[in-house]
Amino acid sequence: MNIVVCVKYVPDATANRQFEADNTVDRVGVDGLLSELDEYAVEQALQLKEKAEDPTSVTVTALCVGPEQATDAVRKALQMGADAGVLVTDEAVAGSDAPATSLVLAKAVEKLAEENGQADVVMCGMASTDGGMSVVPAMLAERLGLPQVTFASRVEAQGDQVRIKRDSDTATEIVGGRMPLLLSVTDQTGEARYPSFKGIMAAKKKPMSTWSLSDIGVDAGSVGASVAWTVVAETTERPPRTAGEIVTDEDGSGAVALAGFLADKKFI
Amino acid sequence: MSEVLVVVDHVDGAIRKPTLELLTLARRMGSASAVFIGPADAAAGAAEKLAAHGAEKVYTVDDAPLRGYLVVPKVEVLQHLVEKTSPAAVLLVSGSEGKEIAARLSIRTGSGLITDAVDLDADGTTTQSVFAGSFTVKAKVTTGTPIITVKPNSAPVEETAGAGIVEPVSVAISEGAKAAMVVASQPRKASGRPELTEAAIVVSGGRGTGGDFAPVEALADSLGAAVGASRAAVDSGWMPHSFQVGQTGKTVSPQLYVANGISGAIQHRAGMQTSKTIVAVNKDPEAPIFELVDFGVVGDLHTVLPKVTEEVTTRKG
């Protein structure tokens, strides 16, 4: 079985995230890391492998589209236990929107299929922690012609059958599909493992490829900011919220003051 | 005037409020056409309600042959309608299903997609809030049919009569679209409180509740509010995940957000920072949540909240 897990390199959410002058996300000036939400995807991919009848026959490949520094994200996935890594990096990719990103991912998944056989599961996180659109997985599934079972809070696989639990706005559902399929998982699937010392050492010897757009047969003119299907006209930093009134409660005074505030604001 | 397709979000034919907000936005851009994919026997009632909120047309699609399959059949219906009507835009509610439909439709029709808009202008310019609410972004689709998902609570519901001409549509669904299906479904139990993402007031609790949500719930009920929770409270098993506010939970933008025993981590802020008024009760004066508040009380929620509830109840008379 082949599992490809898509991992994104994102600016650290706890750092001061910024936009570039051209309104694209600054991915270079801010420290980056493997998107925390994709750690859950790596974890679930590893668990599918570990629970398989013959784990040695399962290959987990971490795939990332991003700048050169994004090798860090792929390496982290290898340290956690993925078997191989691929980074697609190319000047032309900078500023790509979700449709273009999904195109590059799709072509890379296809190239992996030529080399190692078809992916049975393409695994994604629920959203990237920077763009956070939650649309790349569905776009990728569409491009690959795969069914999608997404936003899993629990994953179970038996043979080529996959069942997931997912919480929609109005119901809790059990959703089923047959491999090959695209699966996306939420942070409800359970803690992602930390790389062990052994894992960190082993990662150094694992195969790691870097591909350019021409390696995967994508025309540089079909990706990047200039051909994006959407344009960001303006980004404005929201003024910090002006510090409000803070009172210290003493024998109920805080509650009275709060109720007064709510009444002034006409909430009562 | 071009049509603007509004994909109706409903449960067994009962239209959910965010769809009515979409109709308000659609009418800014053109003539609102609702697309109701649902049970045939609920179509007439739905169409009436949609017309009463400004829908000029209502495309109805009997979902009997599609029921149980995931989003792809809906994508195929919409693809057909986009090709047939060349709409000025397609609007959907931001939620997991709306986004997935939008994503596939975007690729199928070669159209740009904007998610999580909080406002929409007549020319299709959207407003979004990004990086945990620290930036506001204005964007526009430049290629194909603009596909836009809009967050709940982004526009008022307006009652205004539309023609509501019903046009049944039938679309042959491909076999490939049926590859993933819902095996079992358990509807969420109604809490009797407003829907979290739609509520005008949200009262939340975090780790600081120590697992006792009763004071939080009592205050919520006195204010007619929805109840929310931090991930710490959800991970501890005190509240179901559907109550979680934040990056991996719900995003809320109510008139009033009351955070109790919540420290205000960036991932929590991501889900509530755009609330109009923010209030917090926390016993730690250094808690980062106090950087956001319009009014804060440094104190123990277990003593402060019951007193506030009492005050609210008295004042409401």
Ligand SMILES: Cc1cc2nc3c(=O)[nH]c(=O)nc-3n(C[C@H](O)[C@H](O)[C@H](O)COP(=O)(O)OP(=O)(O)OC[C@H]3O[C@@H](n4cnc5c(N)ncnc54)[C@H](O)[C@@H]3O)c2cc1C
């Ligand atoms: C990828 C990722 C996604 C995440 N997504 C989310 C998300 O969607 N939503 C979310 O909320 N978090 C999310 N988190 C977790 C987030 O980082 C914080 O860990 C979480 O929000 C903390 O919850 P808390 O504020 O309830 O708990 P804590 O940070 O432990 O804060 C508890 C607060 O309660 C106060 N307190 C304690 N006792 C009392 C008392 N008796 N009276 C008054 N105050 C008291 C304390 O002073 C403290 O400030 C995410 C994290 C990651 C890594």
Ligand SMILES: Nc1ncnc2c1ncn2[C@@H]1O[C@H](COP(=O)(O)O)[C@@H](O)[C@H]1O
């Ligand atoms: N540049 C990328 N490289 C690899 N995977 C990605 C990339 N962008 C998005 N993904 C995958 O798609 C998921 C959702 O991303 P998004 O649609 O950007 O919120 C992520 O959790 C990743 O699994």
